[in-house]
Amino acid sequence: MTRSEPLRPEPLTRRDASLKARARGSQAGLLGLLTLGAVAILLPFVWMILTAFKTPAEAYTWPPIWLPAKWSLANFTQLFDTIPFARMFFNSVWTSVLIASLNILSAAPAAYAFARLRFPGQGLFFGSHLLSLMIPWQVTIIPVFLLIRQLGWYDSFTALIVPSIASGFTVFLLFQFFRSLPRSLEESVLIDGGSWFTALRHVALPAAKGAIAAAWLFSFLGNWQSFIWPLIVLQSSEKMLLPVGLLSFQNQYSVNIPVLMAGATLSTLPTVIAYMFVQRYLTDAAITSGLKG
Amino acid sequence: MQNAAPLVTVPARKRRASPMRRQETLMALLLILPSTLGILAFAVLPIAASLGISVTNWGGLSKPNFVGLQNYATALQDPRATSALSHTLIYVLLAVPTGVLISLTLAVWINNLKAGWLCTVFRTVYYLPMVTIGVAVALLWQVLLAPQGLVNLVLGWLGVNGPNWLGSPAWVLPAVAIFSVWQGSGQGIILFLASLASVPKDLYEAAQLDGAKPFEAFRFITLPMISPTVFLVLVLSLIGALQVFEAVLVLSAGGPGDSSTTVALYIYKTAFTFFKMGYASALAWLLAVILIGLMVIQWRNQSKWVNYDQV
Amino acid sequence: MKKTLLLLAALSLSTAATAVNIDYATWDGTRQQADEALIAAFNKSHPDITVKYNLVPWGVYWQKAAAMVAGGSTFDVMWMNLDNFPFYQSQGALSPIKLDAKTAAALPSVRTAPYRVAGQLYAVPLGPQxxxxxxxxxxxxxxxxxxxxxxxxxxxxxxxxxxxxxxxxxxxxxxxxxxxxxxxxxxxxxxxxxxxxxxxxxxxxxxxxxxxxxxxxxxxxxxxxxxxxxxxxxxxxxxxxxxxxxxxxxxxxxxxxxxxxxxxxxxxxxxxxxxxxxxxxxxxxxxxxxSAHALVVPSGSKNKDAAQTLVTWMNTSPQAQRILAQKGLLPTLAENYKSQYLQALPGRNAQTVFAQLPNSVVIxxxxxxxxxxxxxxxxxxxxxxxxxxxxxxxxxxxxxxxxxxxxxxxxxx
Incomplete structure (x- = not known):
């Protein structure tokens, strides 16, 4: 892999010490800037968690009070009394995990084929994937619902899962990654008499581990967040997902903010923990695959 | 779907012998089969149906009547549709470049940290907003963006007199953009980090030996190497921003007046509040045409700056 | 012809020894406790019908309703408001409701009239809001x-x-x-x-x-x-x-x-x-x-009779109305349950609510x-x-x- 951009040659006269000092200084600067950004990200969360412990009167007081007078669990009790939180949480987790996994299984091979292979109808098929990204869901939702009814899937998890297996988003994301992989390794597999399948399985997939982990996560979160489609295709309350449950604290004329924040807090913590486990695959895999450099 | 064809630019490659080609075709069709079936059934078919609906006056329940291109003609003269489009475009201009720039900058900074555990910490923190339930977080931000809310409190510390974000037509779209960047930049950061990690370290070492300044290294090594990811993030944010819906629905409900009513929100209201499914479908198709047009332009232009491996 | 149909309906009801399940849907979460108390009472007094409570958040209620009705599978009893009623009614999505003359006559006309189309009643109003x-x-x-x-x-x-x-x-x-x-x-x-x-x-x-x-x-x-x-x-x-x-x-x-x-x-x-x-x-x-919200039975309901029984019971039966009034909510025939309502909200000057009702306007x-x-x-x-x-x-x-x-x-x- 050669880069053509010329780098200005400069005589090697720098002293190592000054370089190191400057590096340390820039590290401190980076840390400072990143911390500032992190505070901006975290402040709303702090507010969310604190609100979860406030009484409605405290939550709506103006100017705001940061700390509740008494750390009360009443909002959490009310949350569990009003919606079957645990069941909704469980439903959301397993359907999102399953959908994300099926998503990758269908999208990774397709993305690879679109990025690397040549075949008739390629543009058309890839175009349909892109098209699915560009039409607003507001108008396709009714036709899809009618289809689900025809198939007899209404109020079943099938209706939730099957239409989400294929995703233009995931295909496009992985397509971009496969495209930027160096060809040389796969070519050598092919020249050695290996099939495209071997090239995909033993070269491209391992190399794209980081991208696949990212795509899986995005897909998981996409489903974790979605509420309109689950609400429409599922009817039984024992099948309901978490976002729909949280939404029920928003009434026509009022929102119960403290209970909503209790729900948001509880639903965030486990995903953060899950994310911490997943995230090391997001970049490390790409480094350790040994394909680069 | 003639627009789609030129989107894929297959790099010129040595022609292989014909049995090899047949094997390639067969293999490819097998690989794309599951995904393509799903897309055909649950995207292309409904999209075709919506195209059909767009030439009727269907209300959603009773029998539709064919009205030809009347809905499209109405849309082009509908002042509310054009104002929704201008709100959407303003939002895109505010949110997309800011979002991409911020996530790229943050990713590069995180990537330059020497301590591995710090990278992990920041990566996790910046991704946090993505893992929450969007609807709940948007309701939270409604409070934060109030005239004397947290956002303006922080601005006050910096000596800036914050505006009434959600209550003024001039500031409501920037406010939605701030929320979207806060919520969504984590996705860009993750993608950029994954991409940055794959830039070979020895390239930097070589550059350092050659005496390149950090910015030069970024400009001439990093940027070309990660350009496919920049393109990806740009395209994804553009698609997302042009269809912005949930954020405006929850934060401002399209107000004040109609100043934050975006096309997607207008389509939603047309379909489910005004019961004009046919007209809503026509509006959606016009939005899609704009989206596809922008995509084609992006795709055509990418050869000028996006660097795919062409070994 | 009509008689045989009725006979058939009666037969099918009697042969269906197991309870009919019907789904009740509302957007009003503030009423959840009262609704669940109502449903418990109804299930007790109607062993042949089992009602299930569904809370659909207001923000997405109408989209869910539109999709369900379009798809031909619906809740059996739904909350309806005046903004949306004309659309659903004109599209034939609602089933007419038959009430006996006495019950119908007792309903408050100001809130019933908007739901009457061509002499036919399509909804039974809930309590005044x-x-x-x-x-x-x-x-x-x-x-x-x-x-x-x-x-x-x-x-x-x-x-x-x-x-x-x-x-x-x-x-x-x-x-x-x-x-x-x-x-x-x-x-x-x-x-x-x-x-x-x-x-x-x-x-x-x-x-x-x-x-x-x-x-x-x-x-x-x-x-x-x-x-x-x-x-x-x-x-x-x-x-x-x-x-x-x-x-x-x-x-x-x-x-x-x-x-x-x-x-x-x-x-x-x-x-x-x-x-x-x-x-x-x-x-x-x-x-x-x-506000004149009401209960409707969508024409897609597979248990229209049971649904209508629930609608009638909830909005016109003394038992249901008493339960509502005791929870501080106005039942359909609010004036008749004034004392229970006042007792539920002691010292809140609740009688002013009744004083203003006769002069109120439906938008x-x-x-x-x-x-x-x-x-x-x-x-x-x-x-x-x-x-x-x-x-x-x-x-x-x-x-x-x-x-x-x-x-x-x-x-x-």
Missing amino acids: PVTVYINRALFKERGVPVPTSSWTFDQMLAAAKKLTFTKDGKQIYGINGADLQADLEYGMSFYFGAGGTGLIKKTGDSYTANLDATFAKTSQKLLDLIYKDKVSPGPQASTQQGYQMFLAGQMGILVQGSWMVSTWDQNKELDWAFAPFPSVDGKQPRPVV NFSLRSLKVLPEVLTVLSQKLNLAWTGNAKLPDAIKQASSEMDTLLKTAK
Whole structure:
């Protein structure tokens, strides 16, 4: 892999010490800037968690009070009394995990084929994937619902899962990654008499581990967040997902903010923990695959 | 779907012998089969149906009547549709470049940290907003963006007199953009980090030996190497921003007046509040045409700056 | 023919020894406890029918409803409001409801009439949901403001609000929720009707025109002045919380809202709230708005008989109405259960709710068949919203709204 951009040659006269000092200084600067950004990200969360412990009167007081007078669990009790939180949480987790996994299984091979292979109808098929990204869901939702009814899937998890297996988003994301992989390794597999399948399985997939982990996560979160489609295709309350449950604290004329924040807090913590486990695959895999450099 | 064809630019490659080609075709069709079936059934078919609906006056329940291109003609003269489009475009201009720039900058900074555990910490923190339930977080931000809310409190510390974000037509779209960047930049950061990690370290070492300044290294090594990811993030944010819906629905409900009513929100209201499914479908198709047009332009232009491996 | 059908229906009912399951759907989460108590009682007294409660959040209720009805699989009993009824009814999505003559005659005509099309009833109204005035008695006492009597006038209300606007322990207390009183929406409209308003759209012959007359302009200005001139309401530059939130937190003296907020006030046990009479404008009879929600049976329901049994029981049976009244909610025949309602809300001056009911108005009920009504009202609301948020002058907003409404109304027949 050669880069053509010329780098200005400069005589090697720098002293190592000054370089190191400057590096340390820039590290401190980076840390400072990143911390500032992190505070901006975290402040709303702090507010969310604190609100979860406030009484409605405290939550709506103006100017705001940061700390509740008494750390009360009443909002959490009310949350569990009003919606079957645990069941909704469980439903959301397993359907999102399953959908994300099926998503990758269908999208990774397709993305690879679109990025690397040549075949008739390629543009058309890839175009349909892109098209699915560009039409607003507001108008396709009714036709899809009618289809689900025809198939007899209404109020079943099938209706939730099957239409989400294929995703233009995931295909496009992985397509971009496969495209930027160096060809040389796969070519050598092919020249050695290996099939495209071997090239995909033993070269491209391992190399794209980081991208696949990212795509899986995005897909998981996409489903974790979605509420309109689950609400429409599922009817039984024992099948309901978490976002729909949280939404029920928003009434026509009022929102119960403290209970909503209790729900948001509880639903965030486990995903953060899950994310911490997943995230090391997001970049490390790409480094350790040994394909680069 | 003639627009789609030129989107894929297959790099010129040595022609292989014909049995090899047949094997390639067969293999490819097998690989794309599951995904393509799903897309055909649950995207292309409904999209075709919506195209059909767009030439009727269907209300959603009773029998539709064919009205030809009347809905499209109405849309082009509908002042509310054009104002929704201008709100959407303003939002895109505010949110997309800011979002991409911020996530790229943050990713590069995180990537330059020497301590591995710090990278992990920041990566996790910046991704946090993505893992929450969007609807709940948007309701939270409604409070934060109030005239004397947290956002303006922080601005006050910096000596800036914050505006009434959600209550003024001039500031409501920037406010939605701030929320979207806060919520969504984590996705860009993750993608950029994954991409940055794959830039070979020895390239930097070589550059350092050659005496390149950090910015030069970024400009001439990093940027070309990660350009496919920049393109990806740009395209994804553009698609997302042009269809912005949930954020405006929850934060401002399209107000004040109609100043934050975006096309997607207008389509939603047309379909489910005004019961004009046919007209809503026509509006959606016009939005899609704009989206596809922008995509084609992006795709055509990418050869000028996006660097795919062409070994 | 009819008899055999009835016989068949009876047979099928008797052979179906196992209970029929029906789904009841509502958007009103504030009523969840009462609804569940009702359903438990119904399931007990009707062993052949099992009802399941479904709460569909308001934000997505109508989208879910539209998809379900379009897809032909629906809840069996659904909450319906006047904004959406004409659409569903005109598309044949609702099944007519048969009531015996006595029950039908007892229903309050003001809230039943909008649901009657061509002599056929398509919904049974729920209890009235009137716009009411709430006061924070502790604040009134603290500021030495007399508690309103039935002769309360708008000017007295304004004077009270002025006294109630003050700072206390660094907290800003406001007189009244002016930001919620946009004159084209139900709370503000209650003042408009009280000032002699006759409706925002006028029908002459076959054509409709906007009717934003002098009464509307004058009332709008009065209400808007609460924010910008009298400064007794949090304006867009000051308000951070919604009116009901400030009232709940004890930071607002007078709140114009709906009777359904009662269960919300329970969240703050220390709040000393009470109902107050609706103030009169220009010496005229107050005419607050009442929402007329109803229960319907979608034509896609597979258990229409059982569904109708539930609808009838919930909205007309003494047992159900007593349960509602005991929970501080107004049942369909509210007047008949007055004592239970008053007992449920002791010391809250709840009788004023009954005093105002006979004069209450159902918004736009004569215009419901107008197809573009939702769009016209949206345009109006958006224009006035600009004035209310301080981004437009009221006369300009009214003028623009009027002309845009007329443009839309021209397309209607």
